[in-house]
Amino acid sequence: MANNLLLTLSVRYWQEFQDTLSKVMDANIYIFDAQGNPFSQFSLPIELCREINKGETVTDSACLDFYRTTFNQLKDRELLTCPRGIKLCVYSLGNYMQNLGYMLVTLDTGTAPFDREKEMVLKAKAYNAYRTINEVLSALLEKNLLGLQRLELNSIYEISRLMTSITELDKVLDLITNALIIIYQADLCFVGLRIGDKIRIAQAKGESGHLLGGKEWALLHPVIERVFSQIEPSLLTVDELRKLTGVSHLEVSSHTEIILYPLWTALGIVGLLGIVVPMSLGENGKRNLQIYANFAAVALANATLVSRLEEEAKTDFLTGFLNKRALGFALVEELQRAATYGYPVSVIFIDLDDFKSYNDTFGHLAGDVVLQKAAEIIKSCIRVTDIACRHGGEEFVIILPGTGNENALKVAERILNSLENHPFPHRRITASIGVATSRVGDSLDSLLRRSDEACYMAKKMGKNRVYNNN
């Protein structure tokens, strides 16, 4: 009851109110939260309880076990005797829809025996205390929920507005998950994006978020299939969540509510939004979250589309290498980094020999196969940190960040030999390769030009060779 979605209540102010009520009614009052944890302190000094618990709060494990068992079996109210012999009246607080906690009322008589009259007094006092406390709690709850809804709706409005104007996928994913963790105090929040026939978790935050990142779930998985078979959100059990691939070890409390929202737009499935919250969001919360999920779907669809277009705009379709436009940006970036950190950058310029005649003789389709295979071979000869680009036609450029001239030459020789020795269809394929390494003050144009000139020299000197322009 202290700080959760249902009720944000100041313990200190509550205690003042409870103590005053106790004095007026001449009965001891004590409150537990909805999970059976002690919330307030004893209002009146009952020596036995103080002794056992060494203070004003219930801490003794036997007492706590007794109360929790009682709360679990309690319907509305009950008159009983605690294991230490104190007669008490227990009430469940809240309403039929929501349990807010439990109230204990005792008379300040310790373990003295109770006659019928005393029992009636206890019952009457407990009933009056219950009526007062429950009304106060209900009023506070209503105020709290209104406050939360205002916060919720304001946040949803602000974030939705921003989400649909941002096109960077990472930022959109961050915004969606951050906001849900903050607004709903979620233990875990994740967004999965549709990739073909799978949902891939693109962002996950919260207690075990790191365990979820990158996991892939087939759309045909029974749990995922159920999520996408309806427009409304799906409530999952912990076991159902753990059935999904790669999350069998996920630590999720059994009391949490797990909700999965399918994210749709007019174009189809975008992905899914998952949230694990410590307390039920209630119908209003789920509806508000649905509005949020709808905006999230649009924002993610936009950002995914932009991201794909950006990727396609810089990639050569045939080889998967960067295209000439992206080469310029990549080389400028590497030259700037090299200047900052003081390391060299080398560039290898590759031109396949007599490729025009290969195309003219065996057709463009055969030529495309050679280009694809040559790209594969080049890729196998370089590091993952090196940047491979298709400069145009049968020309390739490799950027080698942090590589000096000597090592760049070795890489160039390796590419030359690998191409020459590969059994291409119809005839042998060789290349003329130029190598240049950055100098102080080199620009994109000057470095690229020197590597191109070196390639030209290699061609001029008889092809199938490496020429070093250093």
Add this chain to the structure above:
Amino acid sequence: MEEAAKDIIVRYETLLKEMWSESAKYLGTLSTNLLVERVVWELSQEYPAVRLLKYGPEGISCAPMQVNEEKSFNDLEEMFMRFVTRYVSILAKLLGHERAEEIRKKIITEFGGAC
């Protein structure tokens, strides 16, 4: 307003500003302000003065608290402490405990154990 209260506000304002800008580096200003709004809402019942915190795209400020001299603020130190504790606990969920702890340590070092 007593001098001591003014001092507390000034001291914590510097701390909150540092916390805000460190968080904004990782979360962005919108999420950071949402986080502040959430914590303000949570504490506002117990500490009405927390509503006087001003926050927006430019950062966080305690200026409205400083100009409300005619009002007496009780439990300022406690209010700020609770604010920082709650803020960091949510931050840990967003950034992971490691990074949140890094931010907390950095703030502690810079502010000589103020939180």
